[in-house]
Structure formats: C-alpha cells, structure tokens
Amino acid sequence: MRTEKVVFAFFIVLALTLNFGFFLGDFSNVHHHNVYELFAAIVVNLIATVLKFGDRTHLGSVFLATSLVAVLQLIVAALIWGIHSATAGAEMDADTFSTIVSLSGGALLANIISVVLLVAETVNLRR
Template sequence: MNLDKVISGFFIILAMTLNFGFFYGDMNSLESHSKYELLAAIVVNIIATTLKLGDKTQMGSVLLATSLVADIQLIAAASIWTIAFYAYSITPEIIGIIISLSGGALLANIVSVTLYVGDTLKSKR
C-alpha cells in the first residue's frame, strides 16, 4: 500500500464531500449553509492542491488544474459572502452567487475524484 496515495486520495475525497455538504440545501437561504463548512472545504481543498503539486504526469497536471479551479471558486464564494455581510447586505442574488460558486467547485471536485479513481483503476500493481 502506498501511503502517499492513501493520504492524497483521502484529502481529494474529503474536499469533495465537504464541498457537497456546504452546497446541499436551500438555494435561497444561507441558514442551511454553514460558514464553517465552507471554511473547512477551502482548507481541505488547499491541502489537496498542495498534495497534487509534486505529480509531474499529465494526469497530475489535470488533477492540479481541477483542484485550482475548486480553490478559486470556493475562495471567491467566501470573499463575496464576507464582503456582502460587512460592506453591503446579503440579498437573494448574493446568496445565489455564493451557492453557485460552490456548485462549480463541487463539479470540479467531482471531476477530480472521477479522474483519480479512473487513474487508480488503470494503474498496474
């Protein structure tokens, strides 16, 4: 068993599940979306991204790209939420933007997990 692959896979899948946990809920209400879960999703996505940095293969490049997309979208969602909370007011449009950005990050994480599982199944022992 390759411990590096286990740790990397753990963080890739955890990033997706935390992102799904934040995304799932009422699209028009922030009460069903925890800011702490968004923070956890950001932190775990950044950890997953750093674990993908050493891979020099083509698959590693694609996995890194999907992880960077998820990072950017989750950080953008948190930034918009923070700016709207402190500088403006949180409107239904802002809520939609926050949830939509996390949905885009979720899609990037799903692609990443799918590619990771496919690469694992394809690899020889």
C-alpha cells in the same frame, strides 16, 4: 499500500464531501449553508492542491488544474460572503447568496472531476 496515495485520495474525497455538504440545500436560504463548512472546504481544497504539486505526469497536471479551479471558486465565494457581511451588515439577500452557492457548485463539479480521475487512475494501475 502506499501511505502517500492514501493521504492524497483522502484529501481529494474529503474536499468533495465538504463541498457537497456546503452546496446541498436551498440556494436562497442562508440557514441551509454553514460558513464554517465553506471555510473547511477551502482549507481541505488548499491542502489537496498542495499535495498535487509534486506530480509531473499529464494526469497530475489535470489534477492540479481541477484543484485550482475549485480553490479559486471557493475563495471567490468566501470573499463575496465576507464583503457582503462587512458592507451590508444586515441579512444576506437571496441574489447574493445564490451567487455564493453557485460558485460552490462550480467547485463541486471540479472536485467531482478530480475524484473521477482518481478512480480512473486507480483502475488503470497494474500490479
């Protein structure tokens, strides 16, 4: 067993599960989505992105691209949440929050692609 592959796979799968946990729930209900879970999803996705920088293969480039997409969408979602909280000061409206959750859904799709690629790469490995 190679430790670096275990760590790599761990962070890819953790990024997917944290993002899924934030995404799951009613789009317009703020109480179904935790800001700390979004923060954790961003941090773990950033760690997964850093781990993908060393791979010089074509598949590694696709891994990096999917990770960059996920990080970008999650950061934009957090920025929208932060800007709205700072300027509006009141309860989050359903339109703004559905945008935040939709961006998280796009990041979730990118994370799913990463996990599918990880599984495909693992299946193709020959001993």
